[in-house]
Amino acid sequence: MESLEYIDAYFGGEFPPEEASRFEKRIQEDPVFADEVAYYLGVLSAGREANRTERKERFRELYRDGAGMGRTAMVRKMGPRKWLVVTAAAAVVAMIVMAWLLYLRPADPSRLAGNYIRENLALLPVKLGREDSLAKGINLYNSGKFPEALQQYDELLRWDSLNTVALNYAGIVSLRMENYDKALDYFIKLEHYTDPHVNPALFYEALTLLGRNHTGDAERAKKLLKQIVEKGLNKQADAQELLGKL
Amino acid sequence: MAIHGSNSEKDWQIIGLLRQRGVDKRKGEESLFSEYAYFIREGIRKHRLSEEEAFDVYSDSVLAVIDNISNETFQGNSSLKSYLYKIFHNKCVDLFRKNATNKNSVNRALSIDEELFRLSDKSRSIVQTLIEQADWKLLKERLEQLGDDCRRMLLLWSDSYSDKEIAVVMDYKTANVVKTSRLRCLGKLRQLYQVV
Numbered sequence: 001m002e003s004l005e006y007i008d009a010y011f012g013g014e015f016p017p018e019e020a021s022r023f024e025k026r027i028q029e030d031p032v033f034a035d036e037v038a039y040y041l042g043v044l045s046a047g048r049e050a051n052r053t054e055r056k057e058r059f060r061e062l063y064r065d066g067a068g069m070g071r072t073a074m075v076r077k078m079g080p081r082k083w084l085v086v087t088a089a090a091a092v093v094a095m096i097v098m099a100w101l102l103y104l105r106p107a108d109p110s111r112l113a114g115n116y117i118r119e120n121l122a123l124l125p126v127k128l129g130r131e132d133s134l135a136k137g138i139n140l141y142n143s144g145k146f147p148e149a150l151q152q153y154d155e156l157l158r159w160d161s162l163n164t165v166a167l168n169y170a171g172i173v174s175l176r177m178e179n180y181d182k183a184l185d186y187f188i189k190l191e192h193y194t195d196p197h198v199n200p201a202l203f204y205e206a207l208t209l210l211g212r213n214h215t216g217d218a219e220r221a222k223k224l225l226k227q228i229v230e231k232g233l234n235k236q237a238d239a240q241e242l243l244g245k246l
Numbered sequence: 247m248a249i250h251g252s253n254s255e256k257d258w259q260i261i262g263l264l265r266q267r268g269v270d271k272r273k274g275e276e277s278l279f280s281e282y283a284y285f286i287r288e289g290i291r292k293h294r295l296s297e298e299e300a301f302d303v304y305s306d307s308v309l310a311v312i313d314n315i316s317n318e319t320f321q322g323n324s325s326l327k328s329y330l331y332k333i334f335h336n337k338c339v340d341l342f343r344k345n346a347t348n349k350n351s352v353n354r355a356l357s358i359d360e361e362l363f364r365l366s367d368k369s370r371s372i373v374q375t376l377i378e379q380a381d382w383k384l385l386k387e388r389l390e391q392l393g394d395d396c397r398r399m400l401l402l403w404s405d406s407y408s409d410k411e412i413a414v415v416m417d418y419k420t421a422n423v424v425k426t427s428r429l430r431c432l433g434k435l436r437q438l439y440q441v442v
Contacts, residue, residue, distance in 0.1 A: 004429050004433060005434075008425075008428075008429060008432075010364075011361055016312060024365060024366050024369045026374065027365070027369040027372055028269025028369060028372060034369075034372050034376060035376055037373050038376035038377050038380060039380075039439070040432070041361055041362065041373065041377060041386065042278070042356045042377060042380055042382065043378075043384075043389070043404070043435060044357075044358055044361065044399070044403075044404050045357050045358045045404075046382060046386050046389050046404075047388070047400050047401050047403065047405070048357040048358070048405070049357065049402045050386070050389065050401055051401055051404060054307075054310060055275060055309060055312075056271075056302075056305045056309075057310065058276065058278045059276075059301075060279055060305075062276060062279055062285060063279075063286070063301060067279060067280040067283040068280065068283025068284040068286055069284075071429075135349060142256070146258065147261070147265050147266070175395050177259050177262050178260075179259075179263070179270065185261035190366050210293050232432055
């Protein structure tokens with residue numbers, strides 16, 4: 001194992017130039033050592049190929065499940081009489097669809113959530129004079145660097161997993177990135193450790209469910225929003241407004 | 247890094263996920279693949295590839311983009327769609343030409359180019375010759391035969407996870423413990439590989 005540790009240190013960039021030269025010289029003068037280096041790189045290559053194969057198998061499953069099918073286009077030529085009939089039918093259908101869109105359709109939960117996020121969470125408030133990690137995360141968020149902002153908050157949470165501000169902001173960043181499952185994790189955790197009269201975890205949980213819009217999510221969101229309104233919890237006015245549109 | 251072109255918010259989401267680890271990175275990979283999988287039809291229609299060939303080329307293109315985002319080769323000078331399409335188109339043309347001329351090429355060791363090019367020309371030549379002579383099929387079989395933990399650790403390591411990141415994913419105490427285990431796994435695999 002000694003050789004492997006030495007080889008690992010070289011490829012890990014741990015050697016100063018003199019030691020790197022000695023490493024190279026050993027490859028040239030010691031065939032057994034050269035073979036160990038070839039083996040080390042061989043395992044790296046085999047591992048990368050295995051990872052690549054695994055990814056391609058996942059992609060194949062996605063393709064089998066219909067990924068990309070919805071965006072193919074076929075062009076067929078039609079005779080003029082058929083064109084007239086099709087055009088007339090299309091016009092009638094379009095009128096029905098417009099009427100439904102304008103007057104009958106219930107609000108789409110995802111769109112409601114998206115509108116709220118665009119109007120209220122485009123920027124996070126900056127506290128002047130503050131230069132800590134939280135402030136750094138806010139600046140990153142406000143600059144549109146969401147992955148970096150999330151990294152900042154996750155780092156804070158590694159040191160203090162119950163930091164309520166970091167939990168809140170990590171949830172909001174995840175929501176902006178449409179990583180709904182992760183956002184829910186943060187908000188549910190926040191909900192359990194703070195007073196709902198003070199923190200907006202329940203409201204953001206509802207917002208995330210609306211955004212995700214899986215089966216049953218809209219109903220769960222409505223229940224949460226009603227709870228917020230009835231008990232006068234944090235974000236009561238916003239909850240009331242969303243309920244009015246659902 | 248600013249993304250130019252349309253769909254920049256979607257691009258940001260995918261890039262953000264691809265820069266994470268674990269489940270998030272998988273989601274990013276699958277989002278990227280699914281978002282532009284209709285390119286496969288383009289490969290069949292425009293470049294006259296079979297469906298299997300077009301799927302392979304598209305998958306390889308997606309994997310190339312994933313690598314280029316991870317190593318920051320992709321600078322965001324174009325949208326993800328344009329970037330991916332350029333790679334895909336070039337690979338389709340290459341494959342079409344290869345099919346037309348019946349050339350066979352062996353794609354060995356491209357995945358370790360970066361490591362090989364750290365060595366001087368002389369050392370690299372020695373190591374490359376040894377690599378070409380080795381029985382890689384056997385090594386891959388032995389890798390499959392390793393215990394689950396060792397196999398997983400070596401796969402994460404070859405996927406550019408640091409020892410610190412592996413410690414988090416596999417619930418080890420410290421990066422040093424991972425390093426010791428990883429080297430032990432490499433030694434174990436070496437013994438399996440040497441037994442015929």
